[in-house]
Amino acid sequence: MAVACGGRAATSSGERAAPSPRVIPLARAIVLETSGSPPSDTSVTFTAGEPRTIILRHGPPDNVVFAELIFPPNAFADSGRAVRVDVRPRPGVYGVDLGTTLSLRSGATIVFKYARYFSAPARARAVYGSDVAFERALAVGEVLPAGTLNLLPSTRPAADNLSANIRTPGRYLVAAPE
Numbered sequence: 152m153a154v155a156c157g158g159r160a161a162t163s164s165g166e167r168a169a170p171s172p173r174v175i176p177l178a179r180a181i182v183l184e185t186s187g188s189p190p191s192d193t194s195v196t197f198t199a200g201e202p203r204t205i206i207l208r209h210g211p212p213d214n215v216v217f218a219e220l221i222f223p224p225n226a227f228a229d230s231g232r233a234v235r236v237d238v239r240p241r242p243g244v245y246g247v248d249l250g251t252t253l254s255l256r257s258g259a260t261i262v263f264k265y266a267r268y269f270s271a272p273a274r275a276r277a278v279y280g281s282d283v284a285f286e287r288a289l290a291v292g293e294v295l296p297a298g299t300l301n302l303l304p305s306t307r308p309a310a311d312n313l314s315a316n317i318r319t320p321g322r323y324l325v326a327a328p329e
Contacts, residue, residue: 173328177298180326181278183245183263183289184270185209190217190240199253200230207240207247215267218247221260227253246324249317259317261291263325266311278329288327291315300326 188210197203205220220238227234237250245263275285290302291313303315313325 174295174299174301175328177294177300179329180292180300180324181272181275181285181329183265183325183327184243184272185217185245185265185268186270187213187215187268189242192237192239194235194237196233196235199227199232199234200224203236205236205238207238209268213267216264217268218245218264219260219262220249221262223258225257226255226259227251228256229253241322241324244324246322248322249320251320255318255320257316257318260314261317261323262308262312262314263291264312265325269311274329275327279327285327289313289325290327292324292326293317293319294322294324300324302326302328 190207190209193205193207195203195205202224203222205222207217207219208214209217217240220236222236224230232253234251234253239248241247245265247261269282269286271282271285276282279285279288290305292300292302295301303317305313305315308314315323317323
């Protein structure tokens, strides 16, 4: 299965590296599509300073993991206060809109998991020649103002997983440059 989804060489830390970060026009990004039952919107309230993992799952009948948001104890600036995290998956693609009631400081991570519902758009096949080559080019991107996408430094902690550190609320997409 890893070969079919574009297995790649591991970095010295054992994680699999994705392309270098860069900012591209959003119109020039090819976003990874998904099928199956979409994940539901979710809101979670917890105390900042305590570790928390939020797991989003595709709907029934499969209930497979779509994404994980990992907030270590230092993720928010105001430790000890209640923080609400709102997550809205983007329809038809591997992406989320993330909102928080407290400012993010550092260390928060998003991991998209696409083993079951990976769907390369036709445009990706035309540009990259195969699903494997497209998968190798993927990175987590943060949508910026003025219609741009910042492809973040992303790692592959496991086959069909793509992870990046996030520093701000906003929209995050799994994409590759055109």
